[in-house]
Amino acid sequence: MKAPAFAYVKPASLAETFELIERYGEEARLLAGGQSLVAALNMRLAAPRVLIDIGGLREFAGINVMEGTLAIGALTRHRDVERSPEIARHLPLLHQALPHVAHAAVRNRGTFGGSIAFADPAAELPACSLALDAKFLIASKERARRVAAREFFKGLYETAMEPGEILLAGEFPVLESGYRSAFQELARRHGDYAIVGLAAHGRLANGVLSDVRLAYFGVGATPVLARNAAAAFEGKAFSDAAVSAAQAALEHDLEPSDDIHHSAAAKMHLARVLTGRVMAQLAGAER
Ligand SMILES: Cc1cc2nc3c(=O)[nH]c(=O)nc-3n(C[C@H](O)[C@H](O)[C@H](O)COP(=O)(O)OP(=O)(O)OC[C@H]3O[C@@H](n4cnc5c(N)ncnc54)[C@H](O)[C@@H]3O)c2cc1C
The missing domain is CATH 3.30.465.10 (Uridine Diphospho-n-acetylenolpyruvylglucosamine Reductase; domain 3)
Structure with a gap:
């Protein structure tokens, strides 16, 4: 499908951008790389009268x-x-x-x-x-x-x-000494949006984990910071027991819904699998 007709403007400054936003209000949408918005226009999921291309800023x-x-x-x-x-x-x-x-x-x-x-x-x-x-x-x-x-x-x-x-x-905040990061996602093909993914960051000092932050995505309406699962690693060395405790605690952090491809139960299972893999990566204990 093709996008509905729209007017196109390309401001040269932030001040001009704000003038255009003020002039067109809700009839306008900002256009950056266009990789999500243009697809939405072509599928007629959005029909703004004006596109304000901010690519020149x-x-x-x-x-x-x-x-x-x-x-x-x-x-x-x-x-x-x-x-x-x-x-x-x-x-x-x-x-x-x-x-x-x-x-x-x-x-x-x-x-x-x-x-x-x-x-x-x-x-x-x-x-x-x-x-x-x-x-x-x-x-x-x-x-x-x-x-x-x-x-x-x-x-x-x-x-x-x-x-x-x-x-x-x-x-x-830039990476502090002693902190490490790990990232993995499960997708049908590399480059597709994730079915479930996990971004992790935390401290590893003398083999002991602390200040771990686990952000899951693909499991709800927003990315979710899983505080209960992260707490299972606080002050502990990486171990199968800590992973099991975190996997169990995810029950209190995540509430995935069914979507057209995967059930909520499948997503929860994949989130638990990723917890073990990503934390092993973060702790340098990949097996
Ligand atoms: C085939 C395909 C696969 C993709 N797979 C993935 C993927 O796996 N993971 C992923 O993360 N993304 C994926 N994307 C989306 C891609 O990352 C987009 O680049 C991104 O989502 C939107 O960036 P954009 O610059 O293209 O924004 P646009 O499409 O130009 O805009 C997107 C929305 O954000 C608003 N917007 C843009 N910039 C600003 C701003 N500075 N201030 C306020 N509002 C703004 C626009 O008004 C619009 O509503 C995929 C896209 C395609 C086409």
């Missing part, structure tokens, strides 16, 4: 490290995050996750900000942001504010952003 594309924080501009393409030496060094979780985001052709166009703003519950980057306790910088014409990832993802394709706001950047 190059000041919001790029990766910067400053004083313990790594900022990824919203317009940074997935491919640039995937290939960035700063990301590999400071945010190994994102470095591991990026090759799983769609296929190379989509990563060449899709943007970090588009993925976060779109908030697909099976997407990798929202879950990684949650595991790494990132913040998002959001601006409207009147003000700028920061929202923690744990408060940003509100529901199915729903975020804390209000009408008139634009996501400008994600801000991540």
Whole structure:
């Protein structure tokens, strides 16, 4: 199918973008890489009268490290995050996750900000942001504010952003000494959206795990930080007993629903399988 007719505008500055948002209101949608929005238009799931192409706001594309924080501009393409030496060094979780985001052709166009703003519950980057306790910088014409990832993802394709706001950047604490990350997902084919995935981050000192953060995706309307499962590893060495305790505790963290391909029970099973695999990877105990 083809998209319904729309007008197209490409502002050259953030100020001009806010003017256009004000002028067209709910009739307009922001266009970044177009890898989700254009598909939605073609399938007639969205029919905005105007597309505001923010791809020209190059000041919001790029990766910067400053004083313990790594900022990824919203317009940074997935491919640039995937290939960035700063990301590999400071945010190994994102470095591991990026090759799983769609296929190379989509990563060449899709943007970090588009993925976060779109908030697909099976997407990798929202879950990684949650595991790494990132913040998002959001601006409207009147003000700028920061929202923690744990408060940003509100529901199915729903975020804390209000009408008139634009996501400008994600801000991540850089990897601290002693901390490690691990990432895996189960998908029908590499590059497909995950059936279930897990982004994990935590401390490993003298073989003892602490401060573990487990962010599951594909298991509900938003990515989920599993606090009960993570607590099963606190102050412990990696062991089969700790994995079993975490797998049991997931009952209190996750409430997957049936979808057209998988039952809730199958998703819970896969989440438990991933818990063992990813924590073994995090602890350097892969068997
Ligand atoms: C075949 C295929 C497979 C895919 N597989 C995966 C996958 O496995 N994992 C995955 O995570 N993604 C996947 N994607 C989606 C891809 O990652 C997209 O790039 C991403 O979801 C959206 O980014 P975009 O820049 O293309 O945004 P767009 O499509 O341009 O926009 C998406 C939405 O976000 C809004 N938006 C965009 N930028 C901003 C901003 N800065 N501020 C506020 N709102 C904004 C837009 O208005 C729109 O509503 C896939 C896409 C395709 C076509």
